[in-house]
Amino acid sequence: MRWLRAPAKINLTLRVTGRRADGYHELESLVAFAQLCDWVGFEPGGDFALEVFGPGAGDAGPIEKNLVARAARSLARHAPGSGLGRFRLIKRLPVAAGLGGGSADAAAALRLMADEAGLPAGDPRVSTAAAETGADVLACLDPQARMMSGVGEKLGPAIRLPALFAVLVNPRVQAPTPKVFAAFDLAPSPAPPSPARPWPRGELDRAALMAFLSDDRNDLEAAAIRVAPAVAGVLERLSRIREAGATGMSGSGATCFALFGDRRGAAAARRRIAADQPGWWVEATSLH
Secondary structure: OEEEEEEEEEEOOEEEEEEOOOOOEEEEEEEEEEEEEEEEEEEEOOOOEEEEEOOOHHHOOOHHHOHHHHHHHHHHHHOHHHOOEEEEEEOOOOOOOOOOHHHHHHHHHHHHHHHHHOOOOOOHHHHHHHHHHOOOHHHHHOOOOEEEEEOOOEEOOOOEOOOOEEEEEEOOOOOOHHHHHHHHHOOOOOOOOOOOOOOOOOEOOHHHHHHHHHOOOEOOHHHHHHHOOHHHHHHHHHHOOOOOOEEEEOOOOOOEEEEEOOHHHHHHHHHHHHHHOOOOEEEEEEEO
């Protein structure tokens, strides 16, 4: 059985730029990927099967609704020679946490199937299967920092980040994306759509990255707090870390982050927060 990492996706920024006629929201987001990950294993041959293990297995939901199942069956339709087989998922990332864990799992499954079938990474059948599976899966196929927009189908070129480390904190509550967007739409005075602006490109130094982050925000933050009020407490705690270069919420929550320029600062902050809040999920990681 061959295994691949399925790294967590962190939305360092997230602007809602509009709403489409079909109800989906147009977004603009700078995403990065963490060393923290799930693991997906694949053994080709036979009918589809999926086993889920690990600390997050109990929250992963029914097998048939798992994004790995959706992705595998989608690629098998578009590329019949790719076949199916047996998958194993070690679920380490929290579920409904704004970390794109399910999308990363699906992307890893697609990469494993495509490699087994001899399909190149950029094969349009793989991209089509990714887009059919979920909005974030396409970005997770090639997990590198970049801008993404639309509903996740428009990807900018890869961006090289400076040395960047994060403390990720989840209060062990779920903030399902549909509920957060519903709360965003039902807000008494919803903020107008954010205007698009020039995207960062190429290689960013720390000053350029922090300048970009300081001029941006996560438009879903208030809605996520309405769905999961504990998010407010996490953001407040992170805002008191003087060494952090920036803080924010990832995706639709409930995971929040604090950014650091060195591994030691992130590790020290993780230890302090974990000691203060033993019930929270707290991890330090590098981002790329």
